[in-house]
Amino acid sequence: MNLQNLLISTYEKVSFSLRDLYSHYGYTQYKMSKFEEYDLYARNKDFLISDKVITFTDLSGKLMALKPDVTLSIVKNSIDEPDTLQKLYYAENVYRATKGAHAYKEIMQVGLECMGKVDDYCLCEVLTLAAKSLLAISDNVVMNISHLGFLSDLIDGIGISGQDKTRAIQFIGQKNYHELSGLCRELLIDEDKISKFLQILTTTGSPETVLPVISCLAADITDVAPVERLLHVVQAIGDAEAKGILHFDFSVVDDLHYYNGLVFKGFVQGLPQSILSGGQYDKLMRKMNRRSCAVGFAVYMDMLERLDADKETFDVDVVLIYEDGAEPAALRSCVDSLIAQGNRVMAQQKIPQNIRYRQLMKYACGEVSILE
Amino acid sequence: MNNMLNVALPKGRLGEKVYAMFEKAGFPCPSILENSRKLIFENQETCVRYFWVKPSDVAIYVERGAADVGVAGKDILLEYEPDVYELLDLDIGKCRMAVAAMANFRDDPQRTLRVATKFSNIAAKYYLGKGRDIDIIHLNGSIEIAPILGLSDVIVDIVETGTTLKENNLAVKETIVPISARLIANKSSYNFNSDKIDMLVREITAQMEASK
Numbered sequence: 406m407n408l409q410n411l412l413i414s415t416y417e418k419v420s421f422s423l424r425d426l427y428s429h430y431g432y433t434q435y436k437m438s439k440f441e442e443y444d445l446y447a448r449n450k451d452f453l454i455s456d457k458v459i460t461f462t463d464l465s466g467k468l469m470a471l472k473p474d475v476t477l478s479i480v481k482n483s484i485d486e487p488d489t490l491q492k493l494y495y496a497e498n499v500y501r502a503t504k505g506a507h508a509y510k511e512i513m514q515v516g517l518e519c520m521g522k523v524d525d526y527c528l529c530e531v532l533t534l535a536a537k538s539l540l541a542i543s544d545n546v547v548m549n550i551s552h553l554g555f556l557s558d559l560i561d562g563i564g565i566s567g568q569d570k571t572r573a574i575q576f577i578g579q580k581n582y583h584e585l586s587g588l589c590r591e592l593l594i595d596e597d598k599i600s601k602f603l604q605i606l607t608t609t610g611s612p613e614t615v616l617p618v619i620s621c622l623a624a625d626i627t628d629v630a631p632v633e634r635l636l637h638v639v640q641a642i643g644d645a646e647a648k649g650i651l652h653f654d655f656s657v658v659d660d661l662h663y664y665n666g667l668v669f670k671g672f673v674q675g676l677p678q679s680i681l682s683g684g685q686y687d688k689l690m691r692k693m694n695r696r697s698c699a700v701g702f703a704v705y706m707d708m709l710e711r712l713d714a715d716k717e718t719f720d721v722d723v724v725l726i727y728e729d730g731a732e733p734a735a736l737r738s739c740v741d742s743l744i745a746q747g748n749r750v751m752a753q754q755k756i757p758q759n760i761r762y763r764q765l766m767k768y769a770c771g772e773v774s775i776l777e
Numbered sequence: 778m779n780n781m782l783n784v785a786l787p788k789g790r791l792g793e794k795v796y797a798m799f800e801k802a803g804f805p806c807p808s809i810l811e812n813s814r815k816l817i818f819e820n821q822e823t824c825v826r827y828f829w830v831k832p833s834d835v836a837i838y839v840e841r842g843a844a845d846v847g848v849a850g851k852d853i854l855l856e857y858e859p860d861v862y863e864l865l866d867l868d869i870g871k872c873r874m875a876v877a878a879m880a881n882f883r884d885d886p887q888r889t890l891r892v893a894t895k896f897s898n899i900a901a902k903y904y905l906g907k908g909r910d911i912d913i914i915h916l917n918g919s920i921e922i923a924p925i926l927g928l929s930d931v932i933v934d935i936v937e938t939g940t941t942l943k944e945n946n947l948a949v950k951e952t953i954v955p956i957s958a959r960l961i962a963n964k965s966s967y968n969f970n971s972d973k974i975d976m977l978v979r980e981i982t983a984q985m986e987a988s989k
Contacts, residue, residue: 545969547968547969579861579862580863580864580962580967581862583865584863584866652968656862656964672964672965672968672969673965674965674969676842677840677841677842677963677965677966678842678860678964678965679964679965
């Protein structure tokens with residue numbers, strides 16, 4: 406019997422393989438409580454995917470929350486050691502409001518965090534592990550990467566600031582170039598700069614082909630060192646399969662108050678939203694009075710159930726119908742023999758409702774016959 | 778692997794105009810022009826599947842991945858803020874989101890402004906930006922009668938020609954934002970169908986340029 410195919414869902418398989426993958430690279434599991442003081446989230450609302458949090462007052466009168474996020478708790482509880490590197494992974498449930506549903510949902514999140522001295526090797530390893538995490542889910546995957554620090558400097562460089570910068574970031578995230586170009590013209594930016602800026606943003610593809618082009622186009626707008634560093638990091642990825650799914654795209658954006666460098670999002674064909682999201686969040690570390698740098702990502706495991714949806718599944722292989730008064734020992738032996746052939750068998754006197762079976766059999770007078 | 782391009786079209790005249798643009802862009806599906814009650818139409822040759830949905834639902838179909846691309850009004854995108862790519866302003870279905878009130882209405886900043894609207898999010902953001910204290914009255918239709926019956930001071934709604942407003946003795950007081958139809962795409966689907974979607978964008982852009 407193939408236990409793996411019959412009983413283990415994609416969710417369970419992926420969860421095991423991710424934890425196995427991260428521990429092989431020396432990441433240790435971080436366990437945490439389901440609850441956290443609400444104050445932590447109130448101070449960092451913009452970092453959360455949704456600002457709605459389940460709160461309650463604990464027995465000492467403190468306002469507590471069911472964790473809506475893992476990273477904030479890890480940062481809060483970690484020791485700040487900027488000269489070393491802590492490598493942690495987690496598999497935890499978080500509680501978030503679902504968009505449009507007006508309800509909270511329990512979501513399993515698996516991910517990793519590196520905190521401390523984040524160097525190019527560390528970025529390369531995290532990017533590789535993120536790509537391998539996606540490949541553990543499916544073969545049809547894409548990981549879009551971008552550099553938020555460079556993008557931010559680029560926007561400053563062409564003269565967009567304040568509220569307009571927030572709008573510009575939003576338009577870039579939507580690939581909304583008609584409104585982005587409108588905004589640039591509204592701000593009376595030089596036409597040559599607008600043309601270069603828009604060209605940089607529409608240039609997407611494999612990082613190794615696209616990054617040199619971007620570097621060239623942006624050279625007279627801003628410092629291109631971050632792009633060159635990112636290219637160096639990508640070139641260091643040894644795994645050809647992992648490297649092959651990377652795609653540079655500036656539309657991967659996140660909150661500039663928290664993220665500062667490399668940012669990425671992973672997509673699986675057949676799933677409507679990104680299943681993996683991550684990046685460098687040194688700015689969050691500074692907000693939380695940490696001197697360390699940090700990078701990490703999370704895989705949203707709840708989305709995996711969508712991948713199982715199309716699978717033809719049966720609750721059991723055989724429903725074995727027997728008549729009242731059948732000899733128990735002989736019936737048991739018949740059931741055992743069907744199980745030994747690799748079947749999941751349900752013995753019943755009547756055909757059960759709402760059970761999907763592959764075969765319907767009948768046991769009578771010591772004989773088994775196939776009904777359908 | 779299913780490589781059909783799924784397109785959510787808004788039911789009605791706007792959807793028919795949009796289909797004509799898609800057809801010209803290389804994604805024809807003649808069965809859609811047959812007079813039938815069917816809602817889904819497929820062309821295996823060009824690998825495209827169209828479906829008619831309520832205009833306000835297009836963004837949901839696209840965000841949730843049931844459609845790879847679709848066409849939705851900017852009003853819907855601003856109101857529901859779906860996490861989708863907004864690839865092109867199609868320059869059709871043009872109108873504006875506006876604040877309207879009885880023709881003789883004078884705003885008193887000392888009082889909370891009562892705003893009747895279908896677009897609560899747009900209205901809330903607009904007045905938040907102005908620092909104006911408001912009371913939103915969410916209605917699902919016939920917004921124009923709210924100020925007439927004293928239910929609200931103003932309304933926030935879509936204005937095309939302004940005829941309905943005029944007939945009800947209402948007038949536009951402020952324009953919030955111009956509205957037009959936008960081509961949107963699911964962020965995940967885009968990654969796996971970018972050749973087709975980029976081609977669609979290029980072709981439609983060329984059509985729009987040619988008709989200028």
